[in-house]
Amino acid sequence: ERIGTAIECAKRKCDWGLRENGGELGLASEGSFGPHPSLPYLKADLELLVFIDLVRGFQLEIMHVSTKTNYATKSIRDFEELAEFARDSQFPSHALIVRPNQWNDPPILFKGIQTIESLEEAFVISRNHSADRRVWVETDMRANHNPTRMQVLREASQKLANRLATACPVCSNPGWGSARIERGLPCQWCQTPTELARYEVWCCPKCHFEQRNPRSDGRTTAEPGNCPRCNP
Ligand SMILES: [Zn+2]
Ligand SMILES: [Zn+2]
Known part of the structure; x- marks a missing residue:
């Protein structure tokens, strides 16, 4: 998947x-x-x-x-709808992609739109080439056109940097750290395992040594609201 x-x-x-x-x-x-x-x-x-x-x-x-x-996508009918989509998508600091909703060759696609003028132009051309007169708009997710994604990538890089700064306790290779979770945090009322994480499994990418650790936030039980038995 x-x-x-x-x-x-x-x-x-x-x-x-x-x-x-x-x-x-x-x-x-x-x-x-x-x-x-x-x-x-x-x-x-x-x-x-x-x-x-x-x-x-x-x-x-x-x-x-x-x-x-x-992240958002929409098929729109008029420029007002497009302007509303743009507002909700943090345009113009975040770029948009516009194309005809239904079209044949040649492919028409406007990427990295960050001014109202180019948005209008892309809208008019796309609508004129769209079989159903509708226009397809989506947020441009390329990091250099999307400060929010840039921020998330920075967080991901920080995770990588933390792993690379940590040595495996067995072979000393860099990369030791939490690699996945194991579900089954018990319900605080009835102890039934829930879908929430019970353990963090720490792994070494080199020798594949694994260690099951408690959650780093210290939680040992789940709210009954997360329990399949108390709150099915
Ligand atoms: Zn329960
Ligand atoms: Zn190792």
Whole structure:
């Protein structure tokens, strides 16, 4: 699914970068946008970073999910609707992409729109080329056109930097840290396991030693509101 595909994409980019530019260290990122993986009614930005160290011989993957995103798409009829979408999307500090809603060749696509003049122009041309006279608009998610995504990428890089600054207790390779969670935090009333994280599993990307640790926020029980038995 989405996460698996994104990891594959980031790895391919990273391999390609190493082949193309030579060198011993590779880094690539892949963002995907849409429903939050565990809270589907929220929108999320999911960032994957893949770091490859050819000298030490390991690969480290970082996944970072944030609900900080302006990600949105819409098919619109008139410029008023487009202006409203633009306001909600933090335009013009955040760029937009506009194209005809239904069209044939040649493809028409306006990217990186950051002025009202170019937004109007893109709207008129796209509407005139759209079979249904509607225009498709979406937020431009490229980091250099989207300060919110840039911020989330910075947070992801910080996670990577923290992992690389931490040595494995067994083999001393860099990259030791929390790699995934195990669900099943018990309900504070009835002890039934919930969907919430019970443990953080720390891993070494080199020797693959793993250690199950308590949650870093110290929580040991879940609210009954999260319990499938007390609050089904
Ligand atoms: Zn319960
Ligand atoms: Zn190790």
